[in-house]
Amino acid sequence: MPSNISSSPLIEIQNLRKVYQTPAGDFTAVNNIDLEVQRGEFVAIIGKSGSGKSTFINMITGIDRPTSGEIIIDGAPVHSYNESQMAAWRGKNLGIVFQFFQLFPTLTLLENVIFPMELNNLYTKNERKERAMALLEKVEMTQQAYKLPSAVSGGQQQRVAIARALANDPPLIVADEPTGNLDSKTATKIFSLFEDLVASGKTILMVTHDSDLARRVNRTVLISDGEVVNEYLVRALSKLNQDQLVEIARHVKPQTFPSGANIIREGEVGDKFYILLDGKTDVYIKEPGGSELVVNQLERGQYFGEMALLGNGIRTATVKASAEGPVSVVALDNEAFNRLIADSRTLREELTSIIEKRNIYNQLQAISSFNQITLAEILKQMKPIQYESEHEIIKQGDVGKTFYLLLDGQVDILVKNEHGEEVRVNQLSKGAYFGEMAMMGDKRRQATVRVSKGKFAKVIELTAEEFEKLTESSAEFKTHVQKVAGVRKKEIEGSSKRKVRK
Known part of the structure; x- marks a missing residue:
């Protein structure tokens, strides 16, 4: 086997077509699908009833045969296998989880998990039981091991079905509507099991109608009229429902x-x-x-x-x-x-949030070239704050623990002269920043910053730790801030004797 097999996609599908012959003529269920799935990915396959997603999955599992095209899984050309070859390959390389569990009703839960090992003649008798019990423990079902499927709940049966799918340690798990017959709480628990499996290195293809679950996977593949809707269109507009995506x-x-x-x-x-x-x-x-x-x-x-x-x-x-x-x-x-x-509405809210973040990002990058990863990390959870006319944002003499970037609006910089009167020494507008002097040694605020009369101010607030990360990520920014702080210090010192204009 080539040494680079582990770095190649686990699934490679090219020009896949399935045409059914009907009395009314040929019906194309799957039309020229190309798709690659990397090892360790969790992929949701979504689409309306009749979209072709079930036919697509059935061809991957070997339940149905393609009219033309290729399906390569872990290097195996499964599209070319006959029934016996496919059964032998499937037993060792593929685990399937069904919507209705499909456990053998007359076998205990333990025996259901052992069955695939016996069928494919894998492991010794003792090893099979040990492995089955270990898998039941993984899905928290060891205490129910000797019960029949009818004696446990639907969610518990699905847990056992997952353990059975893992029995022969396949690299690929295909789950066909695995949560479709479960309540939302149980469905979430089953989904968490899949996430754990992906974290351990398994690759999972999951057919689902649940849009919320589909958003939690690595990738979402939307099938409509037998074709895959561009994945990056789906990713960009993930807040839309399937009908809206297909329409676009x-x-x-x-x-x-x-x-x-x-x-x-x-x-x-x-x-x-x-x-x-x-x-x-x-x-x-x-x-x-x-x-x-x-x-x-x-x-x-x-x-x-x-x-x-x-x-x-x-x-x-x-x-x-x-x-x-x-x-x-x-x-x-x-x-x-x-x-x-x-x-x-959710897309509009997302776009509004993105606009705010991009404004912040662009303004900061305009001041200096930052490390993009550091900047993105700092801004990830940050939300702008808007202050109205004459609101006092920072006060002279207070201990300063924050740094501000002015996204929009206008603020006045004020200091008290020797008579205790407030004097305006500067006025800042969109793209400026303030609060840096307290971050750079002068722990107490050297001036008051207040929203200009009749104006507003939209700002983002950075902690001392976040400010330090920014200065560490860009020597240019650090120099810029030091220079601005020096100019402002002179402005403040020169204002102490200035009188208030009447």
């Missing part, structure tokens, strides 16, 4: 942009929403001098262009196909996009 897939066609080509330009009117299907794009914003600064890179399964459609209609950044190669995208026009978010 039917009405959009991929566009290709060569390396370096502009897809959208900063300052232009935005009338489309883009989903990246293949390749990478670079995001640029203009610096004060007019030069372009790269602030982000997007990969397949991500989207862009939503900021103009949900905002004032003007593009806030330029997006170009990366120098690494061409990109493939699909575009939704304004009308289709608005219809989409009107039908999906």
Whole structure:
């Protein structure tokens, strides 16, 4: 066996077709599906009744035969096997979990788990029992081992069915609606078992109608009319239901942009929403001098262009196909996009959240080039805070434990003069930051920061630890902050004798 077999996909499917002959003519159930599944992946197969997903799974398990195409599993060309070859291969390489458990009613739970080992002549008699008990322990069913299936609940029967599927230690588990006959609480427990199996190295294909469970797996494959809907379209719009995804897939066609080509330009009117299907794009914003600064890179399964459609209609950044190669995208026009978010409140909420995070990301990258992983980690759970007119954000003399980035709005920087009167020494707007002086040695706040009268201020707040991570990730940012802090210190020192203007 080649030494690189462990790094190759476990499942390779090419041009898979299944055509049934009916009195009304040929019916194509599966049409030219191409798919790869890597080792250790947890993949959900979803689709409406009649979509072709059951036929697709049946061809993988050998229950049905393809009309044409290839199915290679762990190096084995299973599409070419006859019935006896398929049965022998399946017994050692594939575990199947059914919706209705399919346990033998006259065998005990222990005997049900032993049965596949006996059928395939694996292990000695003593080893079979030891292994079966170990598997029942894995699914927390050892105390029920000698009971018949009828004596335990549906959820417990499914646990035993999973143990049976693992009996011969197959690399691949196929689960056909494994939670479809269970209540939600039991279904969650069964799903957790699958997650544990994937963590231990198993590969799982799970057919499911449960959209919530489908979102928790590594990948979701949506089948419609016998074809796979582009995975990266599904990933980008994971908040949509199957009908919405299929509807979009039917009405959009991929566009290709060569390396370096502009897809959208900063300052232009935005009338489309883009989903990246293949390749990478670079995001640029203009610096004060007019030069372009790269602030982000997007990969397949991500989207862009939503900021103009949900905002004032003007593009806030330029997006170009990366120098690494061409990109493939699909575009939704304004009308289709608005219809989409009107039908999906969760998608609108997600887009709004993404816009906030991208604004923060772009503003920070405009100040300095940060380590993208560090920046993404810090911003992951961060939510903007909005303060209204004349709200006091920090107060002179207080101990400072936070650093602020001003996303939008306007704030006044105020200090008390020698007469105890407040004097405004500066005014900050979108893209500025404050609170850095207390982070860099002066533990107490050297000034008060208050939202300007008649204005608002939207900020994000970083802890001292998060601020330190940022400065450590970028020497340029650290230098920038030190320089700004030095200028502000001089402003504050010069204000002590300044009088309040009447």
